[in-house]
Amino acid sequence: MDESKKRKKILTPLEAKGKAENYCAYQERAQQEVRNKLYEWGLHQEEVENIIVLLIEDNFLNEERFAKAYTLGKFRMKGWGKIKIKQHLKAKNISEPLIRLALKEINQEEYHKKIDETVKKKIKKPISSISFIEKSKLYTYLQSKGFENDIIYNKINI
Template sequence: MEESNGRKKTLTPQQAKLKAESYCAYQERAQQEVRDKLYEWGLHHDEVENIMTQLIVDNYLNEERFAKAFALGKFRMKGWGKIKIKQHLKAKRVSPPLIKIALEEIDLDEYEEKLKEIIKKKTNKRTTNLSLTEKAKLIRYLQSKGYENEIIFNIISKE
């Protein structure tokens, strides 16, 4: 959205509110993402905060709903573990209590099943007779996906 002279086009508060509503309706958003967008569209602090309040009141924005959708989505679609999900929610400035609520949405049995699935894929279905190097590589990979050491070691030792 650039004008021909290279400057960014600024929106009126009403235009920005409408655009923010469709931005939020498209998918769940963190409050900080929306706030950043409003500033990007050339609005000032008071206008941004008024629009944010209106989006929350009208239920376009709901931080808890966003956190839950984000956590379940990243877990189910990308196979992320709780550590990585937590880091990404923190980066989006979601509050610690909401991060805790979001992570509690992930069913422990489903979590362990997903981890076993990732291990099977990564090791071509075998976990017995892995060399120490292969085991270390597997553990590092699972840590990078955001899984906790305790759960990784429990599952690897059972398999």
């Protein structure tokens, strides 16, 4: 493949703004995701920050809305616990207060029900009849899904 096909087209700030609006309209995005995309499109720092400001003003970009949507989506669709969701939001440079606000969106009753469903999917028999080793593996699995240690402990009574 020759060099001209490898190079990405560098966008003007106006083209990039339009493309970024479409990118944000498609699904909720974190500011950092949009910032990375703008850099990828060949824009410089000042242009990127100006576009970010315009996207926020036009309500295409909203960190709180993103954090809440991300939290509920990962919880309901992927069955993630609060710890894993929090780690992933931090990786997207979401602030601690917004993370706390987003995690409050998860209904506690629904959260415990999700853990119970996850346990039932993983083991096909009652918890009381599984061995210590099986409980240990279940504990590790639930931790990997991002559920809190004390809640896991109470659910499987190790």
